[in-house]
Amino acid sequence: MGFAEQLKTLRAGKNLQQGALAAQVGLPESVIDAYERGLREPPLAQLVQFADFFSVTVDALVRAPGAPRRAELCRATKETEVRVSLTLGRGESSIDTGIGFFDHMLTAMAFWGNMTLQLTARGDLQVDGHHTVEDVGIVLGRAFAAALGDKRGIARFASSVVPMDESLCRCAVDVSGRPFLVLDAAMPQAVIGGYDSCLTQEFLRAFAMNAGMTLHLRADYGENAHHITEGLFKALGMALRDAVTVVSDAVVSTKGALE
Ligand SMILES: [Mn+2]
Structure with missing residues (x-):
């Protein structure tokens, strides 16, 4: 899904390791890792939190790269x-x-x-x-x-x-x-x-x-x-x-x- 790719890209854009991002948003590092592998999908409240943290819209966060606008x-x-x-x-x-x-x-x-x-x-x-x-x-x-x-x-x-x-x-x-x-x-x-x-x-x-x-x-x-x-x-x-x-x-x- 789009979110796994977007999370990896946005995290890399901020030069954060998984552990550092986990600490910033108050989640275990294993959860960040599972999101980025596409093994888990975040609840809406966490999507909003990530969107806020990266200053993007929720829509942009879940949209697959290259997906039609x-x-x-x-x-x-x-x-x-x-x-x-x-x-x-x-x-x-x-x-x-x-x-x-x-x-x-x-x-x-x-x-x-x-x-x-x-x-x-x-x-x-x-x-x-x-x-x-x-x-x-x-x-x-x-x-x-x-x-x-x-x-x-x-x-x-x-x-x-x-x-x-x-x-x-x-x-x-x-x-x-x-x-x-x-x-x-x-x-x-x-x-x-x-x-x-x-x-x-x-x-x-x-x-x-x-x-x-x-x-x-x-x-x-x-x-x-x-x-x-x-x-x-x-x-x-x-x-x-x-x-x-x-x-x-x-x-x-x-x-x-x-x-
Ligand atoms: Mn005409």
Whole structure:
């Protein structure tokens, strides 16, 4: 299982012998040895204790090295019900929000982000698309954060520039644990299909806040709101793809944690 490997790796990272770790966490050395051989599995309370000691999440502690980074979430309110299954890695996506243009945007984001996204949303579209789009942003953001776990080894910063016909869009992201959105993109048309152009900001804000990332997006120029919006979603996908790429085995922060 993942825990045996992770415990060995984390202990080696701290330059501790089994006996020294045993003393630090108040367990017999033989128990540490049995955990590392995979002969015993720790109770949850001890997992929490180890996670605390090594400053990692419980999730990271039991995840097998190289295991897919994925999350499944469901959120239901009186306005919407959103189900998300997200894997950080290339695969077949299937997206149905009831808003065709929004499905088109999420598909583009997932494709260029090397994500496999299964997403269904049922919202109060008889009102308008606002609740549905915003709530998809909330759940997708939470799923993204959950799939990343403690963010160990990720590149963290990334940026992209995407032309789409007459428009040019750019994105810079810091998957930092510090939620912030800056969006600077004028929309020449108020509506794209059945989608209000202003909803892009609602989605991006909800996504950035719930994923815990600093997100800057800008349209340098463009005349067609469909092109501009699609450029923004593609640029976001491409920047996220690079930001979550594992480039080391460390948590890349001068303060030692990304939260
Ligand atoms: Mn298009």
